Amino acid sequence: MATKSKNRKRRRATPHLFQQAERALARRDFKQALKHAKVCYRQQPSDEHHRLLERASLARAEELHRFGMRDECRSVLQALLDLGVTEPSVERELPRLLVAVGLFDRSPVGRGEVGGEPDPRLLASAADHAVVRPDQAPASLPGVREGAADVRAALKALEAGDETAAIARLKDVGRTSPFADWKLFVRGLAAYYREDASETWANWDRLDRARFAARIAAPLRALADPASADRNDRHVKRGLGKIATEVLGGPILTHLYDLRDHFAAGRWKNVMGSLRKSHQTLRRLDPNLLKRIVAVLYETIIRKGSQSLIAELASVADPLPIDPHWNRARAMLSEEAENDDLEETEKHWLRYLDDLAGMECLAPAERTLAQALVWERMGRLHVEEYQAGPPPFRRLDDSVGQMQSRAFECFENCLRLAPDLLPAYEALASAQIEWHEPEQAADTYRRLLAQFPENLDALLFLAEHHVRRDEPLQSQEYALRAQRLKPANRDIIELVWAIHVGCARHYALRKEWDKGRAEFAAASKLQPSKQDAFHLLARKALFELKARNFDLGEQLVERAQSQTGERTPALLALTIESIRYDLSRTVRKSFERQWQAALKRRCRSETAGLMCMTTAAYLRIGVDYPGWSAHVRQLLAYVRRCSRVKWQPGDLRNVCDFVDAATDREEFSEEFELLEKLVRKGVRKFPEDPMLQFLAGEVEMGKGPAECNRSYARRCFQQAAKLAEESNDPKAAAVADRAKRAVSFLEDVGLDFPEHHDGFPPHCGPFAGPSPDDFDDPDDFDPLDAVPPGELLTMFIRACAAMGLDPEEVLDEAARGGPIPIRLPKRPSRSRPRKKKKKKR
Amino acid sequence: MSDPYEVLGLDPGSGDAEIRRRYLELVRRYPPDQHPERFAAVREAYDELRDPVTRLRARLFPTKTHETMDAILADVEQRLRTARIPTKTLISLAE
Numbered sequence: 001m002a003t004k005s006k007n008r009k010r011r012r013a014t015p016h017l018f019q020q021a022e023r024a025l026a027r028r029d030f031k032q033a034l035k036h037a038k039v040c041y042r043q044q045p046s047d048e049h050h051r052l053l054e055r056a057s058l059a060r061a062e063e064l065h066r067f068g069m070r071d072e073c074r075s076v077l078q079a080l081l082d083l084g085v086t087e088p089s090v091e092r093e094l095p096r097l098l099v100a101v102g103l104f105d106r107s108p109v110g111r112g113e114v115g116g117e118p119d120p121r122l123l124a125s126a127a128d129h130a131v132v133r134p135d136q137a138p139a140s141l142p143g144v145r146e147g148a149a150d151v152r153a154a155l156k157a158l159e160a161g162d163e164t165a166a167i168a169r170l171k172d173v174g175r176t177s178p179f180a181d182w183k184l185f186v187r188g189l190a191a192y193y194r195e196d197a198s199e200t201w202a203n204w205d206r207l208d209r210a211r212f213a214a215r216i217a218a219p220l221r222a223l224a225d226p227a228s229a230d231r232n233d234r235h236v237k238r239g240l241g242k243i244a245t246e247v248l249g250g251p252i253l254t255h256l257y258d259l260r261d262h263f264a265a266g267r268w269k270n271v272m273g274s275l276r277k278s279h280q281t282l283r284r285l286d287p288n289l290l291k292r293i294v295a296v297l298y299e300t301i302i303r304k305g306s307q308s309l310i311a312e313l314a315s316v317a318d319p320l321p322i323d324p325h326w327n328r329a330r331a332m333l334s335e336e337a338e339n340d341d342l343e344e345t346e347k348h349w350l351r352y353l354d355d356l357a358g359m360e361c362l363a364p365a366e367r368t369l370a371q372a373l374v375w376e377r378m379g380r381l382h383v384e385e386y387q388a389g390p391p392p393f394r395r396l397d398d399s400v401g402q403m404q405s406r407a408f409e410c411f412e413n414c415l416r417l418a419p420d421l422l423p424a425y426e427a428l429a430s431a432q433i434e435w436h437e438p439e440q441a442a443d444t445y446r447r448l449l450a451q452f453p454e455n456l457d458a459l460l461f462l463a464e465h466h467v468r469r470d471e472p473l474q475s476q477e478y479a480l481r482a483q484r485l486k487p488a489n490r491d492i493i494e495l496v497w498a499i500h501v502g503c504a505r506h507y508a509l510r511k512e513w514d515k516g517r518a519e520f521a522a523a524s525k526l527q528p529s530k531q532d533a534f535h536l537l538a539r540k541a542l543f544e545l546k547a548r549n550f551d552l553g554e555q556l557v558e559r560a561q562s563q564t565g566e567r568t569p570a571l572l573a574l575t576i577e578s579i580r581y582d583l584s585r586t587v588r589k590s591f592e593r594q595w596q597a598a599l600k601r602r603c604r605s606e607t608a609g610l611m612c613m614t615t616a617a618y619l620r621i622g623v624d625y626p627g628w629s630a631h632v633r634q635l636l637a638y639v640r641r642c643s644r645v646k647w648q649p650g651d652l653r654n655v656c657d658f659v660d661a662a663t664d665r666e667e668f669s670e671e672f673e674l675l676e677k678l679v680r681k682g683v684r685k686f687p688e689d690p691m692l693q694f695l696a697g698e699v700e701m702g703k704g705p706a707e708c709n710r711s712y713a714r715r716c717f718q719q720a721a722k723l724a725e726e727s728n729d730p731k732a733a734a735v736a737d738r739a740k741r742a743v744s745f746l747e748d749v750g751l752d753f754p755e756h757h758d759g760f761p762p763h764c765g766p767f768a769g770p771s772p773d774d775f776d777d778p779d780d781f782d783p784l785d786a787v788p789p790g791e792l793l794t795m796f797i798r799a800c801a802a803m804g805l806d807p808e809e810v811l812d813e814a815a816r817g818g819p820i821p822i823r824l825p826k827r828p829s830r831s832r833p834r835k836k837k838k839k840k841r
Numbered sequence: 842m843s844d845p846y847e848v849l850g851l852d853p854g855s856g857d858a859e860i861r862r863r864y865l866e867l868v869r870r871y872p873p874d875q876h877p878e879r880f881a882a883v884r885e886a887y888d889e890l891r892d893p894v895t896r897l898r899a900r901l902f903p904t905k906t907h908e909t910m911d912a913i914l915a916d917v918e919q920r921l922r923t924a925r926i927p928t929k930t931l932i933s934l935a936e
Contacts, residue, residue: 213935370897
């Protein structure tokens with residue numbers, strides 16, 4: 001009873017329902033408003049309630065239309081039409097909505113109950129809706145159905161590629177026609193398909209933004225000119241999705257955009273999520289596209305060096321055809337890992353070798369070559385592993401031997417599969433040189449030459465290799481081949497000349513005089529300017545003496561001595577070469593006595609320069625004939641006596657070069673001070689000489705990490721580079737190059753750390769260990785105590801590596817109290833091992 | 842730098858003969874006196890691909906990525922751009 005009573009109360013409460021409906025309308029709750037209005041009108045069908053119901057119905061219908069609920073909208077509007085429209089505001093708005101849902105013919109305007117011309121906006125809307133739904137086009141509006149049919153026919157013609165028919169179909173559409181917008185659209189679309197951007201924009205820029213044609217054009221504009229479109233616009237996004245679904249066969253564009261955005265922002269979790277979502281669709285629709293996406297992700301992850309991401313990618317995506325089991329990815333990631341484990345890396349590469357054996361994306365010949373390249377890479381990795389450690393540990397570590405043999409094994413496997421793979425030969429030879437195995441390197445270069453007979457590097461290496469082994473006859477073959485390839489190269493000409501002269505000596509030792517003379521003749525022909533050089537005349541003289549052609553020999557001795565201001569340089573050359581020509585003891589001693597006597601004369605710049613130039617050549621190439629050490633010692637004594645000499649720049653340069661070469665030998669390393677003195681003098685007297693400036697930098701570096709003034713060294717190298725670049729001397733070009741490398745080396749190492757904390761790098765201080773205050777007697781404090789032992793060792797090794805020093809050598813030198821020579825990084829190619837000291841006659 | 846395969850319009854697995862044929866075709870189409878920039882790009886791409894060892898090395902041990910996610914999307918969009926859209930789909934864009 002109580003409920004019935006309440007309902008009665010509610011029914012009676014009409015004014016409340018009316019107000020509730022009004023309030024619902026005000027707060028845009030149109031569904032509720034319509035409900036209240038209906039009850040209100042049912043209870044009391046007054047005019048006021050009728051109008052309320054009309055307004056609520058229209059508002060609800062508009063809302064439903066906005067939500068795309070077309071059928072529901074139609075039923076609300078039908079009910080409204082059945083009810084009858086009396087409210088002027090509803091009467092005004094209703095036709096537009098009726099047109100949109102295809103009920104226009106049921107409206108008073110559609111039924112012709114209202115006179116006058118239809119509103120142009122209404123006509124335009126009717127035209128748009130008629131194009132979209134021709135079956136619901138209002139019959140009451142003149143020309144709308146026909147116009148819509150024409151537009152659709154024009155679009156169909158364009159779809160079929162018949163632009164002429166499409167344009168012809170709409171040629172009668174006038175500027176004031178409700179289909180004028182569609183005409184512009186069709187023209188623009190035709191231009192769009194033929195990729196005529198200017199005509200496309202000329203038409204589409206004139207479209208009314210509120211009309212359907214402009215809405216259709218929006219996503220197409222976004223495709224044609226991505227920069228000009230707002231791709232985040234909901235309508236454009238949805239339109240692009242629809243086009244992509246139609247063209248690509250599925251809804252993948254959104255996934256691709258998401259993937260791109262996550263990838264750009266580095267949100268890898270989302271990248272994998274997006275890929276997981278779209279993977280199956282992409283695989284079905286466009287496997288090639290999927291492959292490209294996976295390739296981008298794959299390579300990025302490898303560069304990023306993330307094992308976990310590659311594992312995740314492997315779980316989400318199909319592997320790339322070139323890496324069917326992800327072994328290559330694992331190997332490359334393992335190479336890049338901070339704590340890289342060569343064994344682990346090699347394990348993955350070996351697996352990848354198995355993959356390559358049956359890889360379908362490679363031709364059979366390519367598979368073999370690919371395997372060879374993988375072996376080559378493994379070989380290089382072993383070499384790099386060796387080079388990574390500081391020098392002493394290269395020798396101390398037990399694994400080095402294994403590393404070396406494994407590297408060679410890898411290169412050999414590579415060359416077995418691809419005997420014409422030039423970089424593998426070069427890498428193997430370079431490793432053998434690095435490991436001080438010149439014979440093996442020479443053997444590798446010989447194999448290389450069998451495949452590439454015109455390889456200049458190999459020819460020059462072998463020529464120089466045999467020169468170092470005092471085998472000029474073997475050397476000659478390679479040098480002459482190199483000369484045929486580069487006939488104008490000055491260095492090669494010098495080498496061939498020296499080999500001719502060396503061959504002459506060898507023929508002399510074998511008593512083949514004619515051949516020996518022919519070699520001298522060839523040398524003179526090659527460099528006519530040198531035929532009167534004192535050192536060549538000295539050699540010719542000794543040759544003739546050896547051939548017991550005493551008259552000519554004596555004449556040549558005289559000529560050799562007359563070529564220089566003083567006899568002394570020629571006597572030195574005769575002394576050295578008489579030993580190498582294995583002349584009789586009497587002759588040898590005679591020349592030596594004469595030279596020693598000549599040495600006692602007053603020192604001269606030219607004499608010192610020529611003698612030093614002669615001796616430095618033997619020292620540099622490693623020709624250690626019997627008695628070389630005594631000669632160097634006597635020459636050094638002569639140089640030391642030259643304190644009051646008026647130096648010429650070239651002579652002083654030769655002297656410095658000789659002393660520098662001598663200090664490379666252990667027994668003359670104490671002459672470093674003499675070198676420093678001479679170089680300082682050279683820089684002071686000839687500041688414009690690039691070679692002396694360069695030597696000054698090298699000498700400064702040679703003082704060792706604790707004493708080297710790096711700022712000064714850098715200044716010297718910078719000056720040397722500048723002067724060498726300005727110089728016309730061809731030798732200066734090489735100095736410029738080396739000086740620049742020295743500057744960059746110094747800049748890499750840093751200029752200041754030896755001055756901090758008694759030589760400790762700044763990053764190691766302040767000391768974390770005990771301080772002087774911790775000791776009763778401050779003298780008990782040793783700064784080294786403050787550094788943990790492991791860290792101290794690391795610091796020491798790092799500092800040595802940065803300075804290009806061998807830590808073991810530094811410790812030895814420190815124990816002896818001698819200077820620590822700093823070696824600049826050498827040029828990688830053409831580096832050759834020093835020949836072991838061997839007495840040669 | 843652009844992908845050399847892309848510049849020449851070839852698949853990554855193309856062989857010597859195909860690369861050579863395509864290169865000659867493009868050189869004829871873009872002679873250096875008329876299209877110097879395009880010719881230089883074609884020449885550069887061909888230099889990268891002409892040696893089978895270099896080519897295979899680049900495939901096995903990629904050091905640089907020619908492909909980007911944007912390029913892939915641009916390709917997809919280009920496919921959409923050049924496709925003839927059915928009238929039904931086109932009209933559905935209005936709603």
